[in-house]
Amino acid sequence: MSTLSPVDYHIGMNESESSLPVVVIGAGLAGLSCARTLVSHDVDVLVVEASNRVGGRLGSRRVNGVSCELGFQVSMSNYTSLESLVPRQELPRHAFVSGAVVVEQSGRCPIIDPRRAPLSAxxxxxxxxxxxxxxxxxxxxxxxxxxxxxxxxxxxxxxxxxxxxxxxxxxxxxxxxxxxxxxxxxxxxxxxxxxxxxxxxxxxGAAELPDGGMQSLADAMARPLAARVRLNQTVESIQSNQVTLRDGTQLAARAVVLALPRPEALRLLGRREEPTQEAWHGTMSVHLLADSILPVGRLIYLNGRGCGRLNLVCCPSLVAPGIAPEGTTSIHASLRPGLFPELSKHDPERFIREIREEAGSILGVSCDGWAHVTTTVVPHALPRRTFDPQLEELPEGVVVAGDWFSTPSIESAVQSGINAGIELAIDSR
Structure with missing residues (x-):
């Protein structure tokens, strides 16, 4: 969870428009990167976020000292836009072995990039x-x-x-x-x-995890913004130069950025919202903890058996520090896409026991003594479709940002926010 807290922000009603902030709605990666870009161009900014943390779809929850990702998430070593805002000198990243171990009924077979490990090929x-x-x-x-x-x-x-x-x-x-x-x-x-x-x-590129888990990326991106971020603030409505919060607070704005998922952006624009279940792919993960260091390496293990509930299993704490208590191993068991709605009907204790056994089987180690940390369900993990970035008849002074304009990814979200920030910075001159 982000350590940022809501702060008071007051705007005098007699201020000139040029002295007003750009109000960014949404503290996901698109919103944060937009705000960072505006600040770098000396444009004042305020970010309002409905939840109690920054990061949007990217993030993790810390449960009993274990960083539990909201679905299986990785950064990539070739995310250049992300690197420009959160350089690895500031937040180190650590790579998985490039490739995966395919687990079939007949055994395990590593598929490793031959350019990086020729003999493994x-x-x-x-x-x-x-x-x-x-x-x-x-x-x-x-x-x-x-x-x-x-x-x-x-x-x-x-x-x-x-x-x-x-x-x-x-x-x-x-x-x-x-x-x-x-x-x-x-x-x-x-x-x-x-x-x-x-x-x-x-x-x-290589799949990576940062120190402390994926939430660290969002926290690092938000840190320079500090008091410019307000959490637990839900926006009720917008106009070109005003944002109204659910508690009735009105924020005067030079411009408004909707850095939100498409259905939420459409709601604030007064347009029909899409059925969310049809618009999104969901995901479910079970997080486990072993009381020893497992001998499975920095690898992703794929379920290639054609049966079972799990899609992949990996051990994030073997990849990056700060993810689990010292001397333990965190196990991330990601379920096959689309299974989680049906699985909610199963007996919870039996379900966790069976997932633990399947994860141990995929990794090829005993699951004795593994503790269940938590289960994360993310119904809106990835948008199913890519949409035209040109929303018709946007109100003057309103800009939209988000990775649903292109291929959904961390990099797309960051680049979308940067583009929106540059556009507004140019308009502010």
């Missing part, structure tokens, strides 16, 4: 998980990721994978669990361009 060949058609498919995918073709704009991920000619085993044991987990879409119905963007990120 032979294992998938020896075990028949990767064949020549898969190598060719990956090479073509790299080419498409650099420059998507026009036909990919209307394709699904499943259709693109068929075009690339991957073998059924490689697709079902590695591609579906890995990218189904990244996209939160086990059916691979997500737009092909979204898959290509994710593929390109993983092909040229």
């Amino acid at each position: 032979f294992a998938p060949w020896w075990r028949g998980l990767v064949g020549i058609r898969d190598v060719i498919g990956v090479a073509r995918c790299r080419s498409f990721a650099r420059k998507p073709r026009q036909r990919h704009l209307g394709q699904s991920t499943e259709e693109l994978m068929a075009e690339l000619g991957f073998s059924e085993r490689f697709k079902e044991s590695f591609l579906r669990p890995f990218f189904g987990g990244v996209l939160l879409d086990e059916g691979l119905s997500a737009p092909a361009v979204r898959f290509l963007s994710a593929f390109d990120r993983f092909a040229h």
Whole structure:
């Protein structure tokens, strides 16, 4: 949870418009990066956030000394926009081993980037998980990721994978669990361009965790804003130069930035809200704690068995410090996308016991003594669709930011906020 607290902010009614702040609604990554950009251009800013922490969809909860991510989340070493606002010298990041361990009925097989661990590349060949058609498919995918073709704009991920000619085993044991987990879409119905963007990120970068868990990224981004952030403040309505909070407080504004999920932005614009369950992919994770250091390394373990409840298992505390108490190991068990609504009907104790056993089986270690820390359910984890950034008839002085304009990711959210901040800074001159 963020250590930032709500602060009082008063605006004199006789102030000139040029001395008023830009009011940013939403302290997710888009809102925070917008505010940071405005401040860097000497534009006053106020950020109001309805929840009790910064970060939006990115974040974690600390439970009994364990950082529990809100769904499986990683940063990437090639997130350059994020790096510009939260440099790793300020907040160190630590990489997973590039690749994953595929767990099939027949055993475990590491698929490691051969450019980073050449000898590890032979294992998938020896075990028949990767064949020549898969190598060719990956090479073509790299080419498409650099420059998507026009036909990919209307394709699904499943259709693109068929075009690339991957073998059924490689697709079902590695591609579906890995990218189904990244996209939160086990059916691979997500737009092909979204898959290509994710593929390109993983092909040229490493998945990372910061010291203390993912909430640390949001806290570090918000820290320079300090008293400019007000938490626990829900916005009731907006006008071009005024924001009204639910408690009746009115904030005069030079401009207003809606750094919110699309349904919430539409509500404040007085437009019809979409059915949220149809608009979002959800995710569910079970967080466990072992009382010893598990010998499983900085790897992501994929469930390639084609059955079971889990999509992947990893141990975040083996990757970055400050995630779990010393001498213990945190285990993040992420469920297969789309399962969590049905699982809420199961007996809780039995459910946790079965998840613990499955996670131990995937990691290949005993789960004896593992404690259940918490279970996180995130119904609105990723928007299903990408939307046109040009919302018609925006009121004068209102700007919209968010990663739902492009491929949803940490980097997209940050870049969207930076773009909005630059636009407003130019207009303020």
